[in-house]
Amino acid sequence: MNFEFILVEPAIEKHIALVRLNRPKELNALNLQLMGELRDALKSLDDNDEVRVIIITGNERAFAAGADIKQMAGKTAIDMLQIDQFSTWDSIRKTKKPLIAAVSGFALGGGCELSMLCDMIVASENAKFGQPEIKIGVMPGAGGTQRLTRAVGKARAMEMVLTGNFINAQEALSYGLVNRVVPEELYLDEAIKLARDIAAQSPIAVQMAKESVNKTYENHLQEGLFFERKNFYMLFASEDQKEGMAAFVEKRKPDFKGR
Numbered sequence: 001m002n003f004e005f006i007l008v009e010p011a012i013e014k015h016i017a018l019v020r021l022n023r024p025k026e027l028n029a030l031n032l033q034l035m036g037e038l039r040d041a042l043k044s045l046d047d048n049d050e051v052r053v054i055i056i057t058g059n060e061r062a063f064a065a066g067a068d069i070k071q072m073a074g075k076t077a078i079d080m081l082q083i084d085q086f087s088t089w090d091s092i093r094k095t096k097k098p099l100i101a102a103v104s105g106f107a108l109g110g111g112c113e114l115s116m117l118c119d120m121i122v123a124s125e126n127a128k129f130g131q132p133e134i135k136i137g138v139m140p141g142a143g144g145t146q147r148l149t150r151a152v153g154k155a156r157a158m159e160m161v162l163t164g165n166f167i168n169a170q171e172a173l174s175y176g177l178v179n180r181v182v183p184e185e186l187y188l189d190e191a192i193k194l195a196r197d198i199a200a201q202s203p204i205a206v207q208m209a210k211e212s213v214n215k216t217y218e219n220h221l222q223e224g225l226f227f228e229r230k231n232f233y234m235l236f237a238s239e240d241q242k243e244g245m246a247a248f249v250e251k252r253k254p255d256f257k258g259r
């Protein structure tokens with residue numbers, strides 16, 4: 001499997017596949033092409049009988065620093081509705097095999113949302129999770145208001161989403177957002193260990209168990225995700241979105257006017 005923005009190893013060891021997000025210079029910002037490649041790779045690994053567990057990772061500095069702000073900055077609300085960039089996420093959500101996110105460094109915005117779209121998260125001690133979209137004049141659009149609230153509870157999710165402040169790995173562990181925190185040099189090994197424990201089980205029982213856990217976890221989730229997505233796209237009709245994203249690109253503080 002040859003892709004431009006991800007690296008795929010279908011058998012990092014028996015039954016375990018590894019997908020590495022690979023735009024290191026841009027901190028693995030999730031542009032449309034990368035997300036399309038990720039959707040295609042996961043579909044193909046899901047269809048491969050040899051694969052039982054899939055690990056998604058980035059590099060030591062960043063799992064992913066969010067959706068690609070430079071790609072979105074000039075878009076209108078109608079552009080966003082027509083491009084519907086988060087529709088690829090619906091396909092990824094349908095992956096039947098367990099997905100483990102191995103997170104080091106930044107997992108921000110869409111990066112945090114992608115880690116939460118996975119079934120479990122193994123974090124390095126230097127991991128930082130956050131939904132900083134509010135700082136660029138928008139809001140989470142790919143599950144941040146929905147999955148984060150379910151994972152960490154309303155008070156913590158509200159604070160993270162409304163301030164944009166990050167939490168560190170230990171906080172993420174105590175909030176119940178991640179499964180384990182290990183030293184940076186071990187986070188991928190730890191994810192593989194976890195994958196091995198799952199890969200040793202009956203693949204059909206594992207898939208049905210995953211589906212069952214998600215049945216309760218995802219109850220009413222689709223409605224919430226759709227609502228969030230529409231609000232995210234609609235914010236591209238505001239001056240504050242233009243100002244917030246332009247300020248990021250120009251490396252200055254935004255001047256929000258509430259319009």
Ligand code: CAA
Nearest residue numbers: 025026027029065066067068069070109110132140141142
């Ligand atoms: N989109 C596009 N480019 C990004 C990016 C993003 N989300 N995050 C980082 N980059 C780029 C930077 O622009 C920079 O590029 P240049 O070298 O060309 O200037 C490069 O990656 C390295 O980043 P920094 O120089 O900013 O690195 P830093 O260590 O000083 O800061 C950071 C790191 C705090 C993560 C900072 O890059 C940052 O704040 N990034 C944006 C985080 C963010 O707002 N994410 C949410 C995006 S919106 C979203 O995700 C919507 C959704 O719900 C899906």
